[in-house]
Amino acid sequence: MAAEPLLSVRGLRVEFGSHRGLLTAVDGIDFDVREGEVLGLAGESGSGKSMTLRSLLRLVKAPGQVSGQALWRGRDLLALPEAEMRRVRGREIAMIFQEPMTALNPVLTVGTQIRENLKEHTELDAAARKARAIELLDHVGIPSAKSRVEDYPHQFSGGMRQRAMIAIALAAKPRLLLADEPTTALDVTIQDQILKLLLRLRSELRMSVILVTHDLGVIAQSCDRLVVMYAGQVVETGPVAALFAQPRHAYTLGLLNSVPRAGAVRQPLASIPGQPPSLLELPKGCAFAPRCRFAIAACGGNRPPLVEVGPEHFSSCLRHRDVANR
Amino acid sequence: MALAIPTVRRRRQQRLRMPLIIGLGIVVVLLVLAVFPGSIAPYDPRSMDYTALMHPPSASHPFGTDNLGRDVLSRVIWATRVDLQIAIFCTIFPIIFGTTIGALVGYYGGVLDTVFGRIVDITIIIPFLVLVIAIVAALGPGLLNMYIAVSLIGWVFYAKIMRAEIQVQKESDYAAAARVLGYSEARIIFRHLLPNAITPIIVYWMTDMALDILLGSSLGYLGLGAQPPTAEWGVLIADAKNFMSTAWWMSIFPGIGIVLAGLGFSLVGDGIADIFRRQR
Numbered sequence: 001m002a003a004e005p006l007l008s009v010r011g012l013r014v015e016f017g018s019h020r021g022l023l024t025a026v027d028g029i030d031f032d033v034r035e036g037e038v039l040g041l042a043g044e045s046g047s048g049k050s051m052t053l054r055s056l057l058r059l060v061k062a063p064g065q066v067s068g069q070a071l072w073r074g075r076d077l078l079a080l081p082e083a084e085m086r087r088v089r090g091r092e093i094a095m096i097f098q099e100p101m102t103a104l105n106p107v108l109t110v111g112t113q114i115r116e117n118l119k120e121h122t123e124l125d126a127a128a129r130k131a132r133a134i135e136l137l138d139h140v141g142i143p144s145a146k147s148r149v150e151d152y153p154h155q156f157s158g159g160m161r162q163r164a165m166i167a168i169a170l171a172a173k174p175r176l177l178l179a180d181e182p183t184t185a186l187d188v189t190i191q192d193q194i195l196k197l198l199l200r201l202r203s204e205l206r207m208s209v210i211l212v213t214h215d216l217g218v219i220a221q222s223c224d225r226l227v228v229m230y231a232g233q234v235v236e237t238g239p240v241a242a243l244f245a246q247p248r249h250a251y252t253l254g255l256l257n258s259v260p261r262a263g264a265v266r267q268p269l270a271s272i273p274g275q276p277p278s279l280l281e282l283p284k285g286c287a288f289a290p291r292c293r294f295a296i297a298a299c300g301g302n303r304p305p306l307v308e309v310g311p312e313h314f315s316s317c318l319r320h321r322d323v324a325n326r
Numbered sequence: 327m328a329l330a331i332p333t334v335r336r337r338r339q340q341r342l343r344m345p346l347i348i349g350l351g352i353v354v355v356l357l358v359l360a361v362f363p364g365s366i367a368p369y370d371p372r373s374m375d376y377t378a379l380m381h382p383p384s385a386s387h388p389f390g391t392d393n394l395g396r397d398v399l400s401r402v403i404w405a406t407r408v409d410l411q412i413a414i415f416c417t418i419f420p421i422i423f424g425t426t427i428g429a430l431v432g433y434y435g436g437v438l439d440t441v442f443g444r445i446v447d448i449t450i451i452i453p454f455l456v457l458v459i460a461i462v463a464a465l466g467p468g469l470l471n472m473y474i475a476v477s478l479i480g481w482v483f484y485a486k487i488m489r490a491e492i493q494v495q496k497e498s499d500y501a502a503a504a505r506v507l508g509y510s511e512a513r514i515i516f517r518h519l520l521p522n523a524i525t526p527i528i529v530y531w532m533t534d535m536a537l538d539i540l541l542g543s544s545l546g547y548l549g550l551g552a553q554p555p556t557a558e559w560g561v562l563i564a565d566a567k568n569f570m571s572t573a574w575w576m577s578i579f580p581g582i583g584i585v586l587a588g589l590g591f592s593l594v595g596d597g598i599a600d601i602f603r604r605q606r
Contacts, residue, residue, distance in 0.1 A: 057506055090508035103499035107521045116517075117507050168507070 005032035006208050007056075007176060012068035012078075014051050014060055014232075023279045025051045027232035028068065033176065038202060038209045040223035040240065042216065042255070044276055048232035049212045053178045057089055072176075091121040094169040098181040100161035104153035110137070110164045111149035114171050121172035136167040141197060159190035163197065170201060177202075177209045183218055195222045216259050220244060225312075228252050231277055231287035234306065238313030248315035250294045250323050286318070294319045346597025352590030359406040367400035371557045380573045390575035392565065401557040402579050408558040409587060412469070412542035412551075413535035416476040420534075424481035425520070425527055428488025433496055433515050442485065449482045458541065459550065467550040469542075476538060487530055491523035498522075525602045532595030536588040543584050559583045 014026040026048040033039050041049045055066045056077060070077040077088065097103035105113060114133040118124055124132060137145035140163040153161055162182060169177065179198065183191035199222055202209055211223060219226055219240060226243050228236045228251065236249035247253040254272040274291040283289055289299035298318055306314040309324075317323055359366060375395035383390045389398035431442045449457070461475035495501060496519060504518045539559075545551030546560025554561050559580040566576030 059502055059505060086508045086510070088508070089506050095503070095506040097499050097503060099499055103503045105500045105504070105518055105522070108518075116509075120508060165503075168503075 005034050006073065007033040008069075008071040009052075009056070010069045010071070012052065012055060012070065013066070014048070014055050015065045015067075017063050017065070018280070021280050024232050024282065025064075025279060026055065027282070029227075029229070029232070029234045031227050031234065031237065033208050033210060036202070036206055036208055037224040038199070038211055038222055040219040040226040041210060041212045041229065042214065042219055042226060043229035044214060046231075046276055046279070047229040049214075049229050050180055051232075052229070053095070053180050053210060053212050056178065057093060057095060058085060090117060090169075090174070091172045092174055093176045093178065094172070094174040095178040095180065096162075096165050096169050096182050098184050100158065100165045100185065101153065103165055104161060104168075106153055109150045109152055110156070110168075113164075113168050114149075117168055117171040132171070133167075136171055137164065140164070140167045140170075140201075141193070142167075158186055159193065162186060162190075162194050166194075166197065166201070170205065170207075173205055173207075175207050177207055179209055179211045181213055182211070184213070184215070191218070192221075198222065216255060228255070231282055232279060233287060233303075233316070235288065235317070236313075236315045237306070238310065238315075242310055242313050246310075246324050248309045248313065248320040248324055249288075249317040250292045250319065251288045251317075252315075253323050253326070254291075286316070294322055343597070345593045346600070349590050349593025349595075349597055352586055353594055356406055356410060356587055356590060359403050360410040361407075363404045363407050367397075367403040369397035369400040371396065371401045371404040372555060380569065380576070382573075383575055389579045390573065392576050393569060393573070398562075398575060398579055401562055402559070402583050405557040405559045405562060405580060405583060406587075408469075408552055408556060409539050409542055409583070412472075412558075413538050413587075413591070415469075415473045416480065416538035416542070417531060417534050419473075419477040420480035420484050421527065421531055423477075424484025425488045425524075427481065428485035429492050429515050429520055429523070431485065432489035432492030433511070433519070435493075439489075442489065446482055446486055449479055454479065455541065455544070459545070459548070462545065462550045467545075467553065469552050472542065472545055472551050476541065480534070480538075483534070484527060484530065487526050488520075488523060491526060492519055495519045495523050525598075529595050529599045529602070532591045532598065536591035536595070539584065539587045539591070 009032070010030050011028050012026055012030075013024070013028050016023040016025060029052065031039070041052065043049045051060065054060050056070055058066070058078070060066050066078055068078060072088065072093070077085070080088065104110070108116075111133045114136055115129045118129040118132055134145050134149050137149055142148055142160055142163055153164065156164060177198075182198070183194050186194060195218060198209060201207070211218070213219060223240050226237065226240045227234055228249065230251050236243065236247065236252045243252065244256065247256055251272075254270070257270040258272060260269060272291055277283060277287055277290065283300065285300045285302060286292070286295075286304055289295045292299065294317075296319065304316045304318050306316045307320075309315045309320050373396065375391065378387070378391045378395045380393055381387055381391045387397050387399065389402060392398055392401070427442070431438050457479055458472070458475045461478060462471050465471035465474060492515070501514060501519060504514045509518070542551050542558070543560030543563070546558045547564045549564065552558035552561050554565065562580035563577050566573065566580070569576055
């Protein structure tokens, strides 16, 4: 496990200057993505998980301010000149979105969109691009790909659109796929198929995936490691198995308790009381303290740092022992 | 209720389609007249017959003859060519230049947007017709100068529409997806965003052509556009204005030509707009 990480994010901050003050969407987070792993990024709406993803490809627009470092195979993505960044986008790092309908260009056929990516990032000639487009659609599980390749996105069903989007994104064989809630807009049965597809493609193309989701079921099914975010900060990170078996942060525990478990005795679901804090005025100490049933006076002091609580398992909870032994 | 809904929808579709079909019919007829006036018009539009001055409509001259004995039907048909030319040449530059500028302004915004905003203010503050007449008066009368005058101002309206559309489209997911695939900004703007934003431009183009035909006729009437003896609807009406009480056919038929052209393009524009509205 000592291998150099593929992507190494350090001190990533995303801030927005608004008329009511500085809004911190991502508050100085660190994480690594290793070769071939699926890293989950979980949290509630507004926890900064999507913003983290978008900032990696520099999609954050003014007035958003991104700072920190994202080392990608020796280069800092956040400092790369725009021309080089364009070569990274699509060719080395690709991204898929939540809404396959709106993320596909409605006036171009699916085949055209795949071939356009191939033309931009590969050396294939026109005939080879045509063949490859069909092959890719077939590969992501579109039935009779050959006859569907010149269809427009609106002629596809929701699940097929997501498959088509994956085919477009992966046409240039990127090393890293950023998936922004790729299954949220889909039916549960289709969700499962898409996740399995992503996992299969991950091993076939030997790429890494960052999977952003608020769905812990999706994470349990597909991720190797998990980063839990709250109010723009990383509160807990570790291998999925360890983290699910024994969460070491009160927030993670709350999240897990709010998910129904098959086979368990039926009882009311525990929700986390209160609302996430306003990103304009974060509490001084632990951002979760105001909603936390474990909170003690010290939680309101300085912001607690991430401490190692197990092998590769870190938590910023001052009461991680009590959370573990609850 | 379950049965009623499809019927209502079908009826509504028919109601929406009828004007479009009529509009297309008018435009196609006008186009045919404009392309083949020589084989359709019964007489040479310029040949004068001094034995038949200001004859009322008859079997040999269905629209009558004018004060120089020229066949009004033939002149109205030949005028179709000139007036459709006006519709096209008045819009071709504005549509290309205006759409490009509008797309760039909408995408990049910033200083570009501020400068463009001022240009829009300046053009909108003066009535269109007055501005065109002023420019034509300065350049001298004639069709070419009229095209120049209309083009100088007309692009602003296309650019305004395009700017607003691109501002919406550039925030869409597919624009972000295109950016993420490493495409150049020029490619994103002109291949991805522009085709998605072109609909209102096409609708406005139809209306604009109708307006330009009216404008061309008005300027022709005022002697600033097409020059006699060119057959142009406005010119024909100008020629006829002294004989309004004695030879109504000289002015009525070119007038009908203007009305039909305006109506045809407007109906087509409306029809297209309806189709796109329902698609959304």
